[in-house]
Amino acid sequence: MDKKLRDDIYIHAIEWVREAGEVIRDKMYGPLDIETKSNANDLVTKLDKETEQFFVAKVKSKFSGHFIHGEEGYGDSPTSLDGTVWIIDPIDGTMNFVHQKRNFAISVGIYHDGVGEIGLIYDVMANVLYHAKKGEGAYKDDVQLPSLPEIGNINEAIIGMNHFWLCENKLIEEQVMQKFVKDIRGTRTYGSAALEFAYTAEGIIDGYISMRLSPWDVAAGIVIVNEVGGITTDIDGKIVNMLDKSTILTCNSVLQKKILGMLKEGRK
Amino acid sequence: MDKKLRDDIYIHAIEWVREAGEVIRDKMYGPLDIETKSNANDLVTKLDKETEQFFVAKVKSKFSGHFIHGEEGYGDSPTSLDGTVWIIDPIDGTMNFVHQKRNFAISVGIYHDGVGEIGLIYDVMANVLYHAKKGEGAYKDDVQLPSLPEIGNINEAIIGMNHFWLCENKLIEEQVMQKFVKDIRGTRTYGSAALEFAYTAEGIIDGYISMRLSPWDVAAGIVIVNEVGGITTDIDGKIVNMLDKSTILTCNSVLQKKILGMLKEGRK
Numbered sequence: 403m404d405k406k407l408r409d410d411i412y413i414h415a416i417e418w419v420r421e422a423g424e425v426i427r428d429k430m431y432g433p434l435d436i437e438t439k440s441n442a443n444d445l446v447t448k449l450d451k452e453t454e455q456f457f458v459a460k461v462k463s464k465f466s467g468h469f470i471h472g473e474e475g476y477g478d479s480p481t482s483l484d485g486t487v488w489i490i491d492p493i494d495g496t497m498n499f500v501h502q503k504r505n506f507a508i509s510v511g512i513y514h515d516g517v518g519e520i521g522l523i524y525d526v527m528a529n530v531l532y533h534a535k536k537g538e539g540a541y542k543d544d545v546q547l548p549s550l551p552e553i554g555n556i557n558e559a560i561i562g563m564n565h566f567w568l569c570e571n572k573l574i575e576e577q578v579m580q581k582f583v584k585d586i587r588g589t590r591t592y593g594s595a596a597l598e599f600a601y602t603a604e605g606i607i608d609g610y611i612s613m614r615l616s617p618w619d620v621a622a623g624i625v626i627v628n629e630v631g632g633i634t635t636d637i638d639g640k641i642v643n644m645l646d647k648s649t650i651l652t653c654n655s656v657l658q659k660k661i662l663g664m665l666k667e668g669r670k
Numbered sequence: 671m672d673k674k675l676r677d678d679i680y681i682h683a684i685e686w687v688r689e690a691g692e693v694i695r696d697k698m699y700g701p702l703d704i705e706t707k708s709n710a711n712d713l714v715t716k717l718d719k720e721t722e723q724f725f726v727a728k729v730k731s732k733f734s735g736h737f738i739h740g741e742e743g744y745g746d747s748p749t750s751l752d753g754t755v756w757i758i759d760p761i762d763g764t765m766n767f768v769h770q771k772r773n774f775a776i777s778v779g780i781y782h783d784g785v786g787e788i789g790l791i792y793d794v795m796a797n798v799l800y801h802a803k804k805g806e807g808a809y810k811d812d813v814q815l816p817s818l819p820e821i822g823n824i825n826e827a828i829i830g831m832n833h834f835w836l837c838e839n840k841l842i843e844e845q846v847m848q849k850f851v852k853d854i855r856g857t858r859t860y861g862s863a864a865l866e867f868a869y870t871a872e873g874i875i876d877g878y879i880s881m882r883l884s885p886w887d888v889a890a891g892i893v894i895v896n897e898v899g900g901i902t903t904d905i906d907g908k909i910v911n912m913l914d915k916s917t918i919l920t921c922n923s924v925l926q927k928k929i930l931g932m933l934k935e936g937r938k
């Protein structure tokens with residue numbers, strides 16, 4: 403992708419993400435019709451839709467040839483990744499939004515001919531932006547994130563994962579995952595895929611595995627994690643298909659080989 | 671406990687907790703002998719000890735008749751709860767301290783003749799203090815926390831818990847816990863018992879269960895959760911023994927009955 407064009411897209415994307423976040427914060431704290439605000443589920447549904455529509459309007463007016471692949475379906479629901487595609491989750495971490503009124507994110511990944519060029523994950527309530535351009539490093543606000551720690555031993559790794567991995571499931575024998583949990587140093591569960599990608603990039607956790615995520619949950623995160631030397635695949639080590647749901651493993655490349663090996667033992 | 675005396679203790683306890691937190695922040699960010707700082711494990715061990723010693727010195731100089739029950743063992747390691755006992759975890763969430771350099775807390779519970787009178791949980795890096803006096807409500811900094819949401823259905827509850835509950839363990843059949851995880855709305859794992867108590871009090875999660883905690887992990891949290899109408903027991907519904915390790919369940923009283931009932935089905 404042309405660097406100058408990409409820089410222009412990047413500047414606008416950041417501006418719009420911040421603007422959308424401000425609207426969400428205002429509606430969370432400020433006056434809103436009581437009917438909607440009394441039910442956090444209604445509020446998040448409304449804001450999810452409005453935020454995606456906001457991005458659709460902005461992108462289409464400024465970059466009319468770009469496509470949008472968004473959770474709420476107001477975009478183009480593209481069937482290929484040809485051209486420039488904005489892959490957007492307007493509110494990632496819906497349960498956190500509803501229950502916690504924090505710990506959710508706007509996630510925007512911008513891909514050109516299938517290549518992740520820009521990743522933005524905006525922790526709305528904390529007002530913290532994780533952002534990256536391919537080949538130019540990843541940042542948390544103004545601070546460049548260092549390369550991922552060279553943790554190569556499973557027993558030093560903290561892994562983000564939910565608890566369903568340890569229940570009977572279609573992907574992996576739960577006994578293998580129980581051994582995995584005992585072998586690693588620790589587990590964390592934060593309830594937002596986008597933020598767990600951002601935390602992985604930041605080194606706050608050493609990796610994240612998920613059973614089933616959509617492109618908009620991971621598109622931005624993959625770009626950001628790439629820029630600190632991490633790697634993201636499905637749990638069989640295959641490249642993530644940005645047009646379909648997928649399992650996910652993101653971490654550094656040494657851990658990745660070891661974790662993939664462990665998961666393989668129990669793969670159904 | 672005499673109200674005037676308690677207010678005096680409260681003011682000093684808050685002052686010392688903030689002072690200790692400031693020292694930890696300074697040592698985390700500021701210059702420190704390189705040898706210690708290069709190894710986060712050494713740093714936390716050093717700060718754990720120094721922070722507890724700081725509290726011991728402060729408490730003993732100002733309230734010479736008080737006892738201290740602290741994780742690091744610089745206090746009195748009391749065998750009874752007679753009199754006034756400060757139950758202190760200088761750094762709760764050691765793994766978070768080491769890996770994340772945030773999401774850990776100073777936890778101080780002050781008990782008089784076995785009754786929890788004061789609870790302080792200080793999220794050091796966020797500079798957020800959860801605090802309560804028995805009968806006077808719980809606060810997050812200057813804002814009083816409302817009573818816990820009246821969630822009575824398991825399927826509406828987000829529960830803080832680690833992943834070992836779902837592995838073979840000595841307490842509960844893991845199959846029962848797997849059903850539990852599927853029945854509740856969601857799970858979170860934050861890696862600090864004190865903060866998970868604080869989040870429960872705040873309504874960010876609806877409860878927290880743990881397999882084995884020490885008095886200093888829970889002493890402050892119990893007081894704070896009490897003040898928003900919550901209840902804390904072991905997983906058999908018994909009062910927590912502040913002189914021994916214990917299982918823990920903290921949540922609102924309606925959820926508590928339901929969760930205890932579910933846990934009982936698999937209790938070993």
